[in-house]
Amino acid sequence: MSVVFSRPRFRLEPYVEFAKVAMAKEATYRFDVFTNIASVLVRVYILRTVWVALYAHNAAPSELPLHAVITYSTIAMLMSLVMDIDQTRILRDSLHDGSIVLDFTKPMRVPLYFIANGTGEVLFHAVLMIPALALALFFVHIDVPSFGTLAVFLVSFLLGYSVGFCINFILNCTAFWTLEITAVQFIVTWITDLVGGELVPLVLFPAALQNVLVVLPFAAMFSTPLLIYVGHIPPAQYAGALGLQAFWLIALGAVSVVMWRLGARRLVSQGG
Amino acid sequence: MKRLKAMARAYREYWRINVLTTLEYRENFLMWFAFTIVYHGTALGALWVVLTAFPSMNGWTFRDMAFLYGLWMLAHAVNNTFFSEIGNIPDHVHEGEFDRLLVRPLDTLFQLIATPGQTFPDELILAVSYFAAATWYSGVHVGVLFLIFVPLIALGGALIDLGINLIVGTLAFWFVRVDALQWIVAQLEQEFTRYPVSIYSRSVRLLLTFAFPFAFMNYYPAAFFLNKPENALALPPAVGLLTPLIGLAFVSVAYAFWRFGLNRYQGVGH
Numbered sequence: 001m002s003v004v005f006s007r008p009r010f011r012l013e014p015y016v017e018f019a020k021v022a023m024a025k026e027a028t029y030r031f032d033v034f035t036n037i038a039s040v041l042v043r044v045y046i047l048r049t050v051w052v053a054l055y056a057h058n059a060a061p062s063e064l065p066l067h068a069v070i071t072y073s074t075i076a077m078l079m080s081l082v083m084d085i086d087q088t089r090i091l092r093d094s095l096h097d098g099s100i101v102l103d104f105t106k107p108m109r110v111p112l113y114f115i116a117n118g119t120g121e122v123l124f125h126a127v128l129m130i131p132a133l134a135l136a137l138f139f140v141h142i143d144v145p146s147f148g149t150l151a152v153f154l155v156s157f158l159l160g161y162s163v164g165f166c167i168n169f170i171l172n173c174t175a176f177w178t179l180e181i182t183a184v185q186f187i188v189t190w191i192t193d194l195v196g197g198e199l200v201p202l203v204l205f206p207a208a209l210q211n212v213l214v215v216l217p218f219a220a221m222f223s224t225p226l227l228i229y230v231g232h233i234p235p236a237q238y239a240g241a242l243g244l245q246a247f248w249l250i251a252l253g254a255v256s257v258v259m260w261r262l263g264a265r266r267l268v269s270q271g272g
Numbered sequence: 273m274k275r276l277k278a279m280a281r282a283y284r285e286y287w288r289i290n291v292l293t294t295l296e297y298r299e300n301f302l303m304w305f306a307f308t309i310v311y312h313g314t315a316l317g318a319l320w321v322v323l324t325a326f327p328s329m330n331g332w333t334f335r336d337m338a339f340l341y342g343l344w345m346l347a348h349a350v351n352n353t354f355f356s357e358i359g360n361i362p363d364h365v366h367e368g369e370f371d372r373l374l375v376r377p378l379d380t381l382f383q384l385i386a387t388p389g390q391t392f393p394d395e396l397i398l399a400v401s402y403f404a405a406a407t408w409y410s411g412v413h414v415g416v417l418f419l420i421f422v423p424l425i426a427l428g429g430a431l432i433d434l435g436i437n438l439i440v441g442t443l444a445f446w447f448v449r450v451d452a453l454q455w456i457v458a459q460l461e462q463e464f465t466r467y468p469v470s471i472y473s474r475s476v477r478l479l480l481t482f483a484f485p486f487a488f489m490n491y492y493p494a495a496f497f498l499n500k501p502e503n504a505l506a507l508p509p510a511v512g513l514l515t516p517l518i519g520l521a522f523v524s525v526a527y528a529f530w531r532f533g534l535n536r537y538q539g540v541g542h
Contacts (some may be wrong), residue, residue, distance in 0.1 A: 031451035032449075032451070035452040035453050035456050036452060036456075038456070039456040039459065039460070042460060042463075043460075043463065044463070046463050049469065049471050049472055049473070052467055052471075053329050053330050053467070053471035054322065054326040054329055055326075056330075057328060057329075057330065057331070058327060058328065106380075120511075146434055161424040178302065180300055183302065183303040183304050183306065183307040184309055186311075187307055187310045190311060190314040191310065191314060193314065193319050194314040194318055196362065199314075199318045200318050200321045200322055203513075204321060204325040205321050206321075206324060220525060235283075
């Protein structure tokens with residue numbers, strides 16, 4: 001396996017095809033699609049009921065009025081449709097069954113193949129957000145911000161998604177060294193949901209805790225785009241908020257590259 | 273009688289294998305134990321944050337909710353410890369392993385429940401410890417009634433859990449792939465048991481009481497022990513003690529459905 005291939009000229013088309021195949025694969029499980037959307041609806045109903053009950057008997061916290069918190073939680077749930085996907089699972093799977101060796105012999109850049117596959121899967125679920133959102137509107141009223149804010153939100157969401165992608169890739173890369181990481185992935189997902197502000201907006205956390213959590217990469221995944229959406233982060237702070245997200249993306253992107261290189265080398269030195 | 277003896281022997285053997293497997297894969301066990309702790313930790317963390325920002329929800333404080341959560345955790349842990357294999361019915365069906373169980377001399381459901389894996393009572397130990405702490409924290413009076421009924425309620429709650437999983441699992445006889453449904457039912461159970469049922473609309477309260485009796489896993493018993501005045505359906509507080517009976521009734525319905533499915537099962541063509 002230590003043969004050095006002369007790299008063919010890079011072409012994007014094969015990776016687009018990989019993504020399409022992954023998308024088609026996801027679409028075959030129609031029953032899953034249906035139950036997924038149904039589950040979003042029930043959870044939107046629950047979140048509305050819970051927040052209404054909380055705001056009904058207490059003085060509303062000044063940070064977020066009821067309509068903003070319902071908007072926040074609904075958008076967070078829709079975001080989780082794509083954020084909670086184990087995008088690079090195929091890396092772990094092909095390490096488990098050894099097929100990664102074959103992947104290396106193919107004329108392609110292996111990490112790009114994994115990324116394309118994950119992206120296809122995610123795009124399919126991103127499309128599902130549209131019917132889920134449309135149906136959710138029967139249960140909740142969602143604030144729609146100005147076009148400018150929406151655009152910044154989308155940029156921030158993309159940055160947050162990419163940070164999440166890197167964390168997922170790094171976790172799956174650990175499969176080069178240790179094979180059983182399912183539990184660790186669940187643990188990271190739950191911790192992200194809590195300290196990233198998906199379950200409860202970070203602005204409702206006690207102040208001391210908040211100051212720590214906002215600078216972590218988990219906040220970059222959920223909290224930052226969501227707080228931009230509901231207008232809690234004003235335009236004057238956009239640069240700082242997006243800058244911090246970009247910082248985490250670069251840092252974790254660098255870690256991903258290093259992990260991949262070390263992992264791939266280890267694979268080669270073991271003889272495939 | 274002979275049959276019961278055979279079952280008891282098989283069941284003992286089942287636990288022996290479980291413990292040996294767990295000891296063999298110690299790192300794996302520790303990782304899943306951490307998983308269990310983080311799962312409950314993040315759920316309670318979210319409750320704590322919310323109820324720090326808002327002092328109460330429909331008259332329930334964090335102390336009350338900690339107890340509510342504890343009751344659910346106890347029932348859920350009993351189910352996960354003794355009946356976790358029910359969740360694998362769909363796998364057994366589409367791998368074709370299920371057919372093997374059908375030709376063996378012991379009851380099919382019993383064989384399923386006693387399929388060795390890596391089950392270990394770690395979650396149950398965690399749940400009992402948490403529940404003891406939550407009981408103290410919430411200031412619930414621990415009397416004779418409490419000591420007699422809490423284990424029965426945990427068992428009844430576990431039967432409700434088992435019943436719902438058995439119903440979903442049985443659907444695999446017709447639909448084969450029910451993974452998403454299983455996942456969603458688990459998630460809904462977890463969400464609907466987290467907050468007092470009284471916050472939901474009347475129709476949902478009726479559903480959670482009579483159709484999918486999750487409210488009996490923790491809401492009604494917790495309302496009874498915490499002396500909460502308002503009840504979701506203005507039922508007398510003592511309904512909280514009916515959980516064991518509700519559990520038995522619900523699991524009987526689920527079992528009947530399972531028998532019905534089993535009689536129609538034709539295999540997936542292996």
